Amino acid sequence: MRKTSFNLVMDVPYSGKFKFNKDEREIENMESLIYVNTLSFGRRIFALVESELDVSIVRPAITKLAQQKDITEEDAAVIANCKFSIANLTGEELAVDSENPLKVAKDFVGQNITTQHYGVPIGFTASYIHNNGGFENQFD
Template sequence: MRSQKVKIILLSLCATLFVFFSEAAAQQQQASVITAKSPEILYLGAAMEQRTINNNQHEVLDIIQDDIVINFNSLNAKSKTIKAQKEPLYKAIDAAISATNLAKWQNKSFSFAVKELGSYKDMELFFGQTIDPKTWFSVPDPSLKPMTLLAINLERVAFTVDMELPETGTFRTNDGLLAKYNPDDIIYTSTLSFGRRAIIIVESNIGVSEVKSALAKILKRESLSDRDKSILANCIYRVLLLGNNSIDLESKQPVQQAMEYVEAEITTANYGQPISFGSSYLKNHQIFNNKY
């Protein structure tokens, strides 16, 4: 087989997400941990309408106007009381990281999986919500499936932060703003996960077993045969980076470079934005499960 130059499409988005690993099925899926399509606006206590989770962008409502207690899971830092706002949250995270040995306490291992896709719509299982493949992966026509369509998921959660329930059972809220919405539909961000994630769509006109075998060798850091190299060189890669976009992938080794991105040390300066979040209902604090 004649080796061709690899075509790689990279989308460096600081976003976050959750993968709900299950076989694609006709029934409606559910996920409790969700990709942050708009991570730059998220914070603990950020309210949303649950129906907007499946939109192209997430929207935050400044409904909770109260002090909240936040916990720094896995960072070995003390809980802290802050205003339910973005700036106080990130100041608290910076202080917690500075006061502890992040290199010691952060999770350094990452998980990976290779999944065969029946269609581009199956990518929603990696996001816990509805997504548009054109927007997120620059897929020209999602209705056209190549002979082999695979997805690689590389994920590393370095640390998480969450918030405690209010002692009184309810939060102080902006009642004027809340009155504009159905209170039963309002959820709030109750946990945020920070780290690194790479999701890679692999397209090929070579048989799925050969492509999966070659990819598995890369992920397991095994030697590649000339045949493996030829197979990988004739694939198209569509790469999405989550958490921090301070990396430029080259076309020669996109999978290996994505692995290095996920594995790299996370510091106070580069921990970036959340890669996933979980929410609870404002009315009763029950965990929110997104349906898509």
């Protein structure tokens, strides 16, 4: 779940080239250097739902729960057998409601954006400096 309050976007310099001093060019492998060209601020939460039940059984119940629709006794039984983990990227601690573990997260993300609480960095994109090609972050 995420709500973006604003994006910062940096265009490539008019010349199409970035300036470096001589020492930086000698130290760095120029083909590995990147620059951040967009930075998004807002609220972002990841909700992880774990269950030993098949996804075809869990998904409909979780969808109803997330959309705050009426749930059947069968849905409630499926939800009771799930483990919920909420990762809040803003760093604020959220208490999880045992009846609807996703409601607190959804309500937090859905709050109005204000100048006092416009969020934190929640995403970015980057490009390679040598060819302006898209950068994809990978973890080994």
